[in-house]
Amino acid sequence: MKFLRKPRSQPAAFLPLCWLFLRILQPGHSHLYNNRYAGDKVIRLIPKTEEETYALKKIHHQFKVDLWQPSSISYVTEGTVTDVHISQNASRALLAFLQEANIQYKILVEDLQKVLENGNSLPTQRNRRSLSEYNYEVYHSLEEIQSWMHHLNKTHSGLIHMFSIGRSYEGRPLFILKLGRKSRADKRAVWMDCGIHAREWIGPAFCQWFVREALLTYRSDAAMRKMLKHLYFYIMPVFNVDGYHYSWTHDRFWRKTRSRNLRFHCRGVDANRNWKVKWCDEGASMHPCDDTYCGPFPESEPEVKAVANFLRKHRKHIRAYLSFHAYAQMLLYPYSYKYATIPNFNCVESAAYKAVKALRSVYGVRYRYGPASRTLYVSSGSSMDWAYKNGIPYAFAFELRDTGHFGFLLPEMLIRPTCTETMLAVKNITMHLLKKCP
Ligand SMILES: *[C@@H]1O[C@H](CO)[C@@H](O)[C@H](O)[C@H]1NC(C)=O
Numbered sequence: 001m002k003f004l005r006k007p008r009s010q011p012a013a014f015l016p017l018c019w020l021f022l023r024i025l026q027p028g029h030s031h032l033y034n035n036r037y038a039g040d041k042v043i044r045l046i047p048k049t050e051e052e053t054y055a056l057k058k059i060h061h062q063f064k065v066d067l068w069q070p071s072s073i074s075y076v077t078e079g080t081v082t083d084v085h086i087s088q089n090a091s092r093a094l095l096a097f098l099q100e101a102n103i104q105y106k107i108l109v110e111d112l113q114k115v116l117e118n119g120n121s122l123p124t125q126r127n128r129r130s131l132s133e134y135n136y137e138v139y140h141s142l143e144e145i146q147s148w149m150h151h152l153n154k155t156h157s158g159l160i161h162m163f164s165i166g167r168s169y170e171g172r173p174l175f176i177l178k179l180g181r182k183s184r185a186d187k188r189a190v191w192m193d194c195g196i197h198a199r200e201w202i203g204p205a206f207c208q209w210f211v212r213e214a215l216l217t218y219r220s221d222a223a224m225r226k227m228l229k230h231l232y233f234y235i236m237p238v239f240n241v242d243g244y245h246y247s248w249t250h251d252r253f254w255r256k257t258r259s260r261n262l263r264f265h266c267r268g269v270d271a272n273r274n275w276k277v278k279w280c281d282e283g284a285s286m287h288p289c290d291d292t293y294c295g296p297f298p299e300s301e302p303e304v305k306a307v308a309n310f311l312r313k314h315r316k317h318i319r320a321y322l323s324f325h326a327y328a329q330m331l332l333y334p335y336s337y338k339y340a341t342i343p344n345f346n347c348v349e350s351a352a353y354k355a356v357k358a359l360r361s362v363y364g365v366r367y368r369y370g371p372a373s374r375t376l377y378v379s380s381g382s383s384m385d386w387a388y389k390n391g392i393p394y395a396f397a398f399e400l401r402d403t404g405h406f407g408f409l410l411p412e413m414l415i416r417p418t419c420t421e422t423m424l425a426v427k428n429i430t431m432h433l434l435k436k437c438p
Pocket residue numbers: 150153154157161162163164
């Protein structure tokens with residue numbers, strides 16, 4: 001206030017005020033996440049031989065890398081792409097090692113902090129106006145997503161009902177949107193969840209996009225009208241609420257839940273390895289510090305238990321389970337935990353084939369599709385396998401864009417195209433459900 005009362009003839013006193021304004025108008029100068037990713041690199045490695053694979057597995061522990069792809073070091077094999085995020089300091093030693101060992105690599109990201117700050121809009125550019133002008137082309141914090149849900153529950157009570165199925169480890173409510181025309185008869189339903197893994201931000205963005213599209217188009221679009229007439233959609237925009245929140249406030253690359261462990265300082269369980277289906281077998285880790293940690297027992301995570309309880313209770317009506325992850329550009333169906341063919345393979349396969357084709361028709365983006373075990377890798381304790389094993393005949397996991405160029409840092413500019421094409425795939429699968437499977 002002192003500055004404001006001083007006459008203009010004192011430019012020196014005025015300067016700090018200008019500086020203050022600049023800081024407010026350009027928060028880009030204050031770094032996200034306290035600048036903790038400055039100079040960090042993302043490096044792509046493709047081991048060619050067994051020796052190189054072995055060497056990579058060994059250095060993985062030594063250098064404390066954050067694996068982006070695949071999600072566990074046990075999946076690294078000859079000829080497959082491995083993307084690692086590594087701190088600036090450790091990256092020098094890693095690069096020296098790779099050159100020494102003659103292992104091929106490519107630096108995908110030179111400075112992760114820069115990518116992080118360029119790809120997303122700044123907090124002031126994000127839509128903080130009224131919820132009726134909610135911006136679906138930016139990533140939203142958990143608080144914003146929950147306000148948006150409350151808002152829809154109030155303004156679209158004819159089509160949307162919001163409720164909670166329990167609380168997370170840190171006590172946050174686990175909200176679901178039930179979307180569809182109210183009907184007296186027990187309608188069939190589709191379950192959709194996004195954000196099982198915290199850092200995969202495009203997932204929650206898609207769940208929100210789906211709701212928006214449904215509300216915008218159900219009057220004009222016959223397919224959407226039919227979907228909302230004959231089905232309910234149970235949509236969980238953020239499954240792993242604690243982890244998602246943490247990925248906004250502390251660590252952009254956090255994957256797991258935030259539960260504590262009695263004996264280790266590492267926190268969190270992989271919420272996609274915690275389900276009671278061949279729990280903690282191949283493709284899951286028993287070590288609490290690993291990103292694919294299966295937890296102390298099945299459904300140990302309150303988020304997993306709440307959803308499992310809900311699905312158990314409603315499984316008679318739920319015809320499809322859809323889970324949204326990133327990144328890989330794949331449409332996966334069971335099994336994850338073994339290389340066997342599911343009993344209704346023909347129906348599921350043709351649904352996947354058509355969905356991927358529909359997706360590609362928009363921008364030409366190619367998705368691989370098939371059983372998760374063969375297409376991605378074997379993993380036990382996944383939600384998709386669990387849903388299938390518990391009587392939901394169509395269970396799919398989407399791995400959305402991209403294939404590693406931006407990885408988890410998919411820029412906000414790509415939210416629209418990614419969601420637009422994914423929307424077609426989801427509608428296609430849903431319409432497939434409404435027909436008798438050929
Ligand atoms: C959604 O709205 C209904 C009333 O229309 C209300 O009963 C319900 O509590 C609301 N849900 C939440 C989570 O606030």
